[in-house]
Amino acid sequence: MEILNQFGINPILLAAQIVNFVVLLLILKRFLYKPILKVLGERRQKIEDSLKNAEEIEKRLAETNEKIDDMMAKTSDDIQKMMNEANKQRAELLEETKVLAGKMHDDIIAKASEEAKVNASKLEQQIMTKVADIVALGMEKVTGKAMSTKDKKDIIEKEVRNLS
Numbered sequence: 001m002e003i004l005n006q007f008g009i010n011p012i013l014l015a016a017q018i019v020n021f022v023v024l025l026l027i028l029k030r031f032l033y034k035p036i037l038k039v040l041g042e043r044r045q046k047i048e049d050s051l052k053n054a055e056e057i058e059k060r061l062a063e064t065n066e067k068i069d070d071m072m073a074k075t076s077d078d079i080q081k082m083m084n085e086a087n088k089q090r091a092e093l094l095e096e097t098k099v100l101a102g103k104m105h106d107d108i109i110a111k112a113s114e115e116a117k118v119n120a121s122k123l124e125q126q127i128m129t130k131v132a133d134i135v136a137l138g139m140e141k142v143t144g145k146a147m148s149t150k151d152k153k154d155i156i157e158k159e160v161r162n163l164s
Helices: 002-007 011-143 149-163
Strands: none
Touching: 011 149
16 A cells, blocks of 8 residues: 555545546446437438338339330330331222222223213214215205205215215
């Protein structure tokens, strides 16, 4: 103990300081250290939960992106099918239009041909009538006698038979 006295240490004060230190240590442990550890534990748990949620969100995002890619591919295929079908229908419609136009062309030509025949027949009839009138007029001049309508008709019919 003399050594302690030589250094200026009072053993009673040293013991009281040790007791005070232990009491302070227990108070700090109870009121400061445990709440700090509790807060740190809660933070650690929140961080772990956040990481788990982030992993879950990334997993869902990947699944969603995969679904979107599948839907885009399917939509692209559907669009391609629709375009192919539209092109096929367009080709069919074009072919039908060509056939219809051909039929209309043939009908128009047939009608025009029929009309041309009718017009030619009328024109031929008119020409024959004019020729008969000219012939009758010429015969009147030569013979000096007028031809009747019956005579004119007979001459026209005879000439028509000769042309045919």
